[in-house]
Amino acid sequence: MSTTEADYIIVGGGLTGCTLAARLHQRNPSLIIIIIEAGRDASDNPNASSPLGSFALTGSDLDWAYPSLPDATTNNRVHINNAGKALGGGSTINYAGWSRGNAADYDAWGAVVDDSRWSYAGLLPFFKKSETYFDKKANPEQHGFEGPIHIISTSASDPDRQYGLRKPLLKAWTDIGVKFNPDPVGSTEGISEYLENWRDGQRQPAQKAYGIEGITVITNTRVNRIIFSKGKEERPEASGVQLDDGRLIKAHKEVILSAGTFGTPQILLLSGIGSASALSALGIPVVHDAPEVGQNLFDHFAHFQLWKVRHPEESLAMGNPSWNKPAYFKGMPCDWVVNERVPSNVLEGAEESTQGSDSSLLKAGRCHIESTVIYAPAGIPGIPMDGTYIASSIMLLLPTSRGAVTLASALPSDLPLITSNYYSTKSDVACLIYGTRRMLQVMLETSPGKEYIEGEVAPPGQAELSPSSLDEEIEKRIRATGMSHKHAAGTAAMGKVVGSDLKVVGVGGLRVVDGSVLPVPIGGHPQATLYALAEQAAEIILNKA
Numbered sequence: 001m002s003t004t005e006a007d008y009i010i011v012g013g014g015l016t017g018c019t020l021a022a023r024l025h026q027r028n029p030s031l032i033i034i035i036i037e038a039g040r041d042a043s044d045n046p047n048a049s050s051p052l053g054s055f056a057l058t059g060s061d062l063d064w065a066y067p068s069l070p071d072a073t074t075n076n077r078v079h080i081n082n083a084g085k086a087l088g089g090g091s092t093i094n095y096a097g098w099s100r101g102n103a104a105d106y107d108a109w110g111a112v113v114d115d116s117r118w119s120y121a122g123l124l125p126f127f128k129k130s131e132t133y134f135d136k137k138a139n140p141e142q143h144g145f146e147g148p149i150h151i152i153s154t155s156a157s158d159p160d161r162q163y164g165l166r167k168p169l170l171k172a173w174t175d176i177g178v179k180f181n182p183d184p185v186g187s188t189e190g191i192s193e194y195l196e197n198w199r200d201g202q203r204q205p206a207q208k209a210y211g212i213e214g215i216t217v218i219t220n221t222r223v224n225r226i227i228f229s230k231g232k233e234e235r236p237e238a239s240g241v242q243l244d245d246g247r248l249i250k251a252h253k254e255v256i257l258s259a260g261t262f263g264t265p266q267i268l269l270l271s272g273i274g275s276a277s278a279l280s281a282l283g284i285p286v287v288h289d290a291p292e293v294g295q296n297l298f299d300h301f302a303h304f305q306l307w308k309v310r311h312p313e314e315s316l317a318m319g320n321p322s323w324n325k326p327a328y329f330k331g332m333p334c335d336w337v338v339n340e341r342v343p344s345n346v347l348e349g350a351e352e353s354t355q356g357s358d359s360s361l362l363k364a365g366r367c368h369i370e371s372t373v374i375y376a377p378a379g380i381p382g383i384p385m386d387g388t389y390i391a392s393s394i395m396l397l398l399p400t401s402r403g404a405v406t407l408a409s410a411l412p413s414d415l416p417l418i419t420s421n422y423y424s425t426k427s428d429v430a431c432l433i434y435g436t437r438r439m440l441q442v443m444l445e446t447s448p449g450k451e452y453i454e455g456e457v458a459p460p461g462q463a464e465l466s467p468s469s470l471d472e473e474i475e476k477r478i479r480a481t482g483m484s485h486k487h488a489a490g491t492a493a494m495g496k497v498v499g500s501d502l503k504v505v506g507v508g509g510l511r512v513v514d515g516s517v518l519p520v521p522i523g524g525h526p527q528a529t530l531y532a533l534a535e536q537a538a539e540i541i542l543n544k545a
């Protein structure tokens, strides 16, 4: 077969696209697989291989940087949705933080789609298959030791990677009642070591970790739309794709969309799968009326704060001259991740539509906020990296606010319109205020906090926050400065747009395998979940489910 036809066409050579392609090929090398990726192969870019270089990649040519519409619920700010535009997608530009959600989060997913393959037990073999976990004494029922993605903790990465705030922070969190959790799988609650998938300080993009030799990869090429022909009983059947230069590529078996949370709904809509009335208004012929395409957008919205340290001479923050040891370049300057459950009395009355259901926030075994302290003013523009500033993040693990992705026009070259609608529900407001109070307590009221932290540095025009700040003051700050953790998902939701076999409802020969299929938020950084999703997708596709 030539490059104008294939058994499987994978649209988007990102994290899931490359993983899926590799696994399909490994299981059946006779399959002809083509990946079509809009971005370039960035293996020549030194910033794309190193932990600290990754900060230079957001806003670069490797980032789609999809702008949102002015967001009414966050002071009409425009949020930039970073997303990898390169072979490897997000796995080429992300920060490599690694975590699973709670088992209860996946069980909610499995229940929503009535398919236990997406419960924690259903996904566990694929979590294990994807990882090589650093601690060989870890529980083999939970961890894998032979997978393509190597996982390491801060302290295990290099004996010289020692941060001055490691012990004080552990004490501060445990002083306010947080328990040490040595292995945050199944239950993530507590304080645990920060895990990453840098391998000896080098990035492991999906295409490199899994290997895509034997697969045809077309880079720098955008897919405009899916081509349909009439199948059995007149059902539209995906038979190929049209590229931005007008070329057509034919699929003998399936077209698989892995273009990410913004790219996948855009392609579906441009191809006539979406709200019939909205498509008709843009002059796009309707193939299947699917109003849920592009809806259900969610992200881990977060509150970042900046802190000034008291003893900069003790080498507590990045920018101090002593931070030039190679060990400090092996990962992000961070030791701990803290996952907490917001008390029921704070959530009750704030919880919306999910109350009583399987995805209820109140269900046992769920955590609502993740707190981290980064020993650098990461993500806060205009602050010097001079060894005196650190940053904290409080992230909503299970947001109930939902946004949407729609089309700006029928032109594939126009970026889609993004309605973020962050922080628009009572439970999101309650959870982030609670999380901010916990961080204020750690930094300003514990004995290690008092010893090491001079105070919060308020953003320009904002009042400093303290434990005595009113809820309204904290909420006002969050609306003015909160931003996403770059974990957008949900816009081709399983159970609505795709079935639990990942097939697009209403047409044949078309599946979606990427972050857009998550029907509900998962309380962990998405990579681990998405590698497991792609691993399971390969099994489902080859077993012809």
Ligand SMILES: Cc1cc2nc3c(=O)[nH]c(=O)nc-3n(C[C@H](O)[C@H](O)[C@H](O)COP(=O)(O)OP(=O)(O)OC[C@H]3O[C@@H](n4cnc5c(N)ncnc54)[C@H](O)[C@@H]3O)c2cc1C
Residues within 6 Å of the ligand: 011, 012, 013, 014, 015, 016, 017, 036, 037, 038, 039, 058, 082, 083, 084, 085, 086, 087, 088, 089, 090, 091, 093, 094, 095, 096, 097, 098, 099, 221, 222, 223, 224, 258, 259, 260, 261, 263, 264, 267, 485, 486, 487, 488, 513, 514, 515, 516, 525, 526, 527, 528, 530
């Ligand atoms: C800056 C940043 C930091 C992050 N940090 C972390 C982290 O520390 N930990 C973590 O777990 N997660 C992190 N993430 C999130 C994680 O990387 C993503 O959730 C993940 O990459 C999504 O995988 P995906 O396969 O769904 O999409 P992607 O990996 O984004 O892949 C989609 C691919 O499709 C391509 N594409 C889009 N449209 C088209 C089209 N029309 N034609 C052809 N190709 C197209 C894109 O160029 C892209 O390569 C981060 C993300 C970013 C952007």
